[in-house]
Amino acid sequence: MWCARSKKRKKFGSLRIPRNFHTPRAARAISAHDRTSHQSTMSDAGTKTPLSADRVPSGAEMKAAKPGREDPMVRMNINFLLAHKDYAIIPFVVAGLLAAAWTHDPIASYLEDRGLAPWGAANALKLTFYALTVMFATHGLVCCYEKELAPLKIQSGLTYLVKCPHIAERSIWAISTTLIYAFLPCGTVSPSWLHYIGNWFALALTWDLYFYLVHGAFHLNKSLYRFFHKTHHTYKDPNCFSAYYVSYCSHLVTEQLFLLAASLVVPSDVLVHTLYFGTVATHLTHSGYELTSVKLPFINVAIGTFMPTLPGFGQSAAHHDIHHEKFFNNYALNFTLFDKVLGTEQKGRVPGVQEPRKPSPAAAAVAVAAAPAPDLAPVKAGRGMARVDSAMDIASFTELKHATPAEVQLLADKYQEELDANLLTRVLNMLKDQDKPELMLGTQVTLYEHGLQTATRAHRDGASEEMVVASLLHDVGEMHCPSNHGEIAASILRPFVSPETSWVLEQHEVFQMYYYAHKTGAEDDRHRREHPDLRASPHWQACADFCEKWDQAAFDPDYDSLPLEFFEPMVRNVLSREPFWWKHDHPKRGACGVTGIADNNVQAAAIPA
Numbered sequence: 001m002w003c004a005r006s007k008k009r010k011k012f013g014s015l016r017i018p019r020n021f022h023t024p025r026a027a028r029a030i031s032a033h034d035r036t037s038h039q040s041t042m043s044d045a046g047t048k049t050p051l052s053a054d055r056v057p058s059g060a061e062m063k064a065a066k067p068g069r070e071d072p073m074v075r076m077n078i079n080f081l082l083a084h085k086d087y088a089i090i091p092f093v094v095a096g097l098l099a100a101a102w103t104h105d106p107i108a109s110y111l112e113d114r115g116l117a118p119w120g121a122a123n124a125l126k127l128t129f130y131a132l133t134v135m136f137a138t139h140g141l142v143c144c145y146e147k148e149l150a151p152l153k154i155q156s157g158l159t160y161l162v163k164c165p166h167i168a169e170r171s172i173w174a175i176s177t178t179l180i181y182a183f184l185p186c187g188t189v190s191p192s193w194l195h196y197i198g199n200w201f202a203l204a205l206t207w208d209l210y211f212y213l214v215h216g217a218f219h220l221n222k223s224l225y226r227f228f229h230k231t232h233h234t235y236k237d238p239n240c241f242s243a244y245y246v247s248y249c250s251h252l253v254t255e256q257l258f259l260l261a262a263s264l265v266v267p268s269d270v271l272v273h274t275l276y277f278g279t280v281a282t283h284l285t286h287s288g289y290e291l292t293s294v295k296l297p298f299i300n301v302a303i304g305t306f307m308p309t310l311p312g313f314g315q316s317a318a319h320h321d322i323h324h325e326k327f328f329n330n331y332a333l334n335f336t337l338f339d340k341v342l343g344t345e346q347k348g349r350v351p352g353v354q355e356p357r358k359p360s361p362a363a364a365a366v367a368v369a370a371a372p373a374p375d376l377a378p379v380k381a382g383r384g385m386a387r388v389d390s391a392m393d394i395a396s397f398t399e400l401k402h403a404t405p406a407e408v409q410l411l412a413d414k415y416q417e418e419l420d421a422n423l424l425t426r427v428l429n430m431l432k433d434q435d436k437p438e439l440m441l442g443t444q445v446t447l448y449e450h451g452l453q454t455a456t457r458a459h460r461d462g463a464s465e466e467m468v469v470a471s472l473l474h475d476v477g478e479m480h481c482p483s484n485h486g487e488i489a490a491s492i493l494r495p496f497v498s499p500e501t502s503w504v505l506e507q508h509e510v511f512q513m514y515y516y517a518h519k520t521g522a523e524d525d526r527h528r529r530e531h532p533d534l535r536a537s538p539h540w541q542a543c544a545d546f547c548e549k550w551d552q553a554a555f556d557p558d559y560d561s562l563p564l565e566f567f568e569p570m571v572r573n574v575l576s577r578e579p580f581w582w583k584h585d586h587p588k589r590g591a592c593g594v595t596g597i598a599d600n601n602v603q604a605a606a607i608p609a
Helices: 007-013 030-039 060-066 079-084 086-105 103-111 121-144 165-183 193-220 222-233 248-261 268-284 317-326 335-339 363-371 403-421 423-432 447-460 465-473 484-494 499-514 540-552 563-577 601-608
Strands: none
Touching: 079 086, 079 165, 086 103, 086 165, 086 248, 103 403, 103 601, 121 165, 121 268, 165 248, 193 222, 193 248, 193 268, 248 268, 248 484, 268 317, 317 465, 423 447, 423 465, 423 563, 447 465, 447 540, 447 563, 465 484, 465 499, 465 563, 484 499
């Protein structure tokens, strides 16, 4: 990503993010959790006294510590609108057009003849406050009873995001656009319960089909996805604020335009009740928990009992949660009907149960071939656990030089079974672990998104497969050794990629300083890439191109990055190569029996010519 070695940055403590490093157009708020995690990096203005963990720095102190930097405290004001023009302009344009329509005689006469009148500001305001209350109440329920609700957590391996003001702020503004429903044509009432139920199902199914088509189009067309829908998929593990974490254009197209049109034909009581019930349903669906199974106190009845649904085609929170996690399928809004009929349904996780990892083909083959009978012989405790019987599944030596040939072969087999065969999973998990808001590190994207974006840019520029994989994984060591993280990625991939690619990984953080070091007064650091030892490398230009074209450019929150699933086959191909294929007399070839993640036949086919 980047490496901070600026001399002038030392006066700010160990905080290593330059104040001008990211663009200001969508500056993100820092939560209290983020501030606490950086207490050791901040000092009171003028005195250099460390801030206590229980004291929030004032705006003046923040500005004194970082001259010219905006106050990172979350404030619900127009700053959000200034940074997000879709919310600053489009809702007001839509409201103006609707107001003008009601004053246009032909339209006003038509609506009046049908017994319709504007729903009114009071009703729209009540719905808005209701939606906000439901959102925060759902979040509060999960936070207060997180331990008790653990069995209902859908992605049970992940922790619920408790402090997320940057998500809540966008959601608040999105819900606030509900005020345009003041111009919603209303006034008709269903003549009977039978008509009410029929109209409700007709509206729900029509909206579901409309949403399915529009939502599916967003995912199948990268331009539409980037413009309308990418914001909503920022987080793969939804929380209670995720439902309305959307761009306004997406909200307008998927909900507001449809309901404004439906209000002309659907009885108003059905439409209004749909708005109120739908608000609850969407927050439950995006909560990350199967909350519909929670039983209400006193009456001991599950919440889901009160939620209207289509028998046999109800959509659970797990059903929509897997859409956020896996990106594809499950495009409908209310029911599973159209996903089932059109072949896009994907079963959700079982709440509270972590999804088992599928073993690689190599590991599966080893397991099947070995298939030993359970050995219940006693074991002897010591510095190493050694079996006292003759079963050869754990070696008995205490010094490697005393190992027998059979024991050495056992070690080689175990390496293949336990380490090589699962290398792909472990490497990708290093990247997935960076998909956390706290790892945005002051930028507008997480380290995970930065990796995806860098790889996507490299792929679209026609880079080689191994360079795309290197672009994907170039910052996986950032959490473990920030000042030398390139070496970590280079060490992991060095046996499987060319010397040029591993050199690019190893040196990229030095080359990245060219783009930011001078902005903090460290002009000398900016030109570290010109060091004679680096300049003498035949790979210097490759590293410069890597940083210029892909790495330093990969901080755009609106970029349409390809999902991790797209790159997984590439990572598999690279890790399936024979280690050190590029130097057949390399001293590490064959060390510890390491042969990559695939069997020898597959490796031979994977070795580049």
